[in-house]
Amino acid sequence: MSHFSKIKTKLKDKEPLIQALDQLGYIIDYENKFVKGFRGQFTAVDISLNLSGNTKVGFKWDENSNSYELVTDLDLWNFDLPVERFISKVTQLYAYNTIISKTQEDGYQLVEQKNQNDGSIELVLTKWDS
Amino acid sequence: MPQRTLRFKIHQDGKVEESVDGFIGDECNDATKNIEDALGEVKVKKSTSEAFISKQNKNLTTIKNESNVTF
Numbered sequence: 001m002s003h004f005s006k007i008k009t010k011l012k013d014k015e016p017l018i019q020a021l022d023q024l025g026y027i028i029d030y031e032n033k034f035v036k037g038f039r040g041q042f043t044a045v046d047i048s049l050n051l052s053g054n055t056k057v058g059f060k061w062d063e064n065s066n067s068y069e070l071v072t073d074l075d076l077w078n079f080d081l082p083v084e085r086f087i088s089k090v091t092q093l094y095a096y097n098t099i100i101s102k103t104q105e106d107g108y109q110l111v112e113q114k115n116q117n118d119g120s121i122e123l124v125l126t127k128w129d130s
Numbered sequence: 131m132p133q134r135t136l137r138f139k140i141h142q143d144g145k146v147e148e149s150v151d152g153f154i155g156d157e158c159n160d161a162t163k164n165i166e167d168a169l170g171e172v173k174v175k176k177s178t179s180e181a182f183i184s185k186q187n188k189n190l191t192t193i194k195n196e197s198n199v200t201f
Contacts, residue, residue, distance in 0.1 A: 002149070002150055002151045002158060003149070003159065003162075003176060003177050004148070004149045004150075004176045004178055005147070005149075005175045005176075006145065006147055006148075006172070007146040007166055007169045007173065008170050008173050009144040009145060010171060012169075012170065067170070088142055088144060090144075092140055092142060095146050095169060099138055099146070099165060099169070102164050102165045106164065108134075108136060118141075120141045122140075123137070123139075124136070124137050126133050126134065126136075127133070127134045128133050128134075129134070
């Protein structure tokens with residue numbers, strides 16, 4: 001049987017998220033896990049980043065959505081990427097890391113990887129039955 | 131046994147399209163459950179033509195068995 005699925009990626013696991021942030025070259029701040037967020041209030045976060053332009057960003061676990069959500073003060077956003085592009089890039093790499101690690105656990109091998117012109121990443125993985 | 135193939139297209143915004151080939155019966159759902167759970171929320175899931183054919187064949191077999199009982 002075969003199927004086709006469309007999946008909306010949520011940042012559910014810390015490990016592939018940290019991996020994605022590292023791959024994008026962002027520096028994780030393990031000392032100060034606070035970000036000035038909504039209405040200037042300081043919010044405790046699980047992962048804290050110092051982006052260039054003195055922009056502070058954090059990811060905080062959210063029980064309702066069962067995923068990590070971005071915390072930042074948009075008024076102070078001074079990073080060279082708009083916030084939507086930032087979160088898209090992180091989410092795309094998070095999805096990539098999750099797919100690679102989960103399929104490896106299940107014995108699949110990556111046989112093809114293509115970066116398409118539309119910015120998408122295509123992967124083909126195979127496994128032969130033993 | 132057939133080669134099992136997983137194909138993914140990870141869009142720029144992180145949405146993922148997945149297609150799965152070479153599985154028997156419901157195995158294909160088991161094969162990708164871990165990945166789908168880890169990624170997030172499945173919005174659309176369709177069985178593809180191959181799945182439809184194997185289902186039809188099953189129906190044909192059932193009919194044959196029934197007629198054997200009748201005779």
